[in-house]
Amino acid sequence: MSGNTTGEYRHRSVLPFEAVPAEVRLLRRSVAAQLGQWGVPHSVAEAELVVTELATNVIKHVGEGVSATLILEWDRERLRVEMHDKNLSLPALPATNCEDECGRGLHMLSVLAADWGTVLTAVGKSVWCEIAAPAGRACHRVERAVHTLRSYQGANEATLSTHARRDEVALKESVVELIADLLHWTTVNGHDPDDILDQAQMHFEAETEAAA
Template sequence: MSGCEVTEPRLRSVLPFEAAPAEVRLLRRAAASQLDRWGMSTAAGEAELLVTELATNVVKHVGEGASATLVIELRGERLRLEVHDKSRVLPSPNAADCYSECGRGLHLLAALAVDWGTVLTAAGKAVWCEILISPGRACRRMGRAVEALESYQGSRREARLQGSGSHIGLEESAVGLIADLLHWTAARGLDPDDILDRAQMQYEAEADAA
């Protein structure tokens, strides 16, 4: 994998890669190294997660071995990640309605990015997302939360195979997961209201410190 960096008029890095699992790992590390050189290591965890999903989407839906390019660009307080490939087939713009087709990649874009989208290009298409430059702890917590919700969402879907098959969004999954946790605390003789109060206090303390 080779790459080139352009620092004017804004920080920008272009990293060509081949759509293959081993190359995706190298691409993730290259993205983290680039952010570290720019002094934005706090955004590396979230960026690595999103770069992995964007690149893996090319492997799954364009084909292993396909040529693609990652573009990393700083735009004010936002970091933009773009993956370009040569397919002109666009993923569904509604990530919440295409879990079985698109996998978790679009869910992560919708959950972690402040904005994302797809666009046709002269050579194919680009899938892009933008994240705010924020503290690393918040990024890691968001990543863990999405993974937990998707796992919970999958178990709920399996339990409803005989139902209508309608999609359960991440927001509804969050409500269901919290409710199940409260049932668990009550079954162990704990006070669900106390657990909620303590969680709220911890969240507010960490948000104030961010």
């Protein structure tokens, strides 16, 4: 499972996967990692639930083992989740008294999502929904940090591999390198590195407490 980020929305990630139960778990992890990088960790639980239902519906109603694609798009206010498959049959929301699991996923979308729908595509169909995911102050800081780290890596964001686990490790390594470089800079310019770290920690704790 791999993805890429482009600029159609402010942030976009494309995750092709095989519709089997084991991949659904990996898909949830990839979604959680991606939202964490974008600075919207508070939307992870909702997104994971929606993704699980959409992926499970593909397995049940399109076929186990088929190829499908999950697309995440975030524009600072809403998270859009799209599940693409190659089946041309559009799902319909059944009656609310449906006792089996025939439409549980769609009912879940109707409850969780600010908006949702289905549409035919050139190669099949897409089931999409939008979840309210506004970014707070901390989220803006995370987003800025990720942008800085990507620039620090010397990589173009449009071509950088965003396989969730590999990208997370690369960004973590860049965090360490960037902090080390900043500490060297503070020393060369006559500042106390420990004092700078203490001030940064104070800012972090104050903002975390205010957001709680």
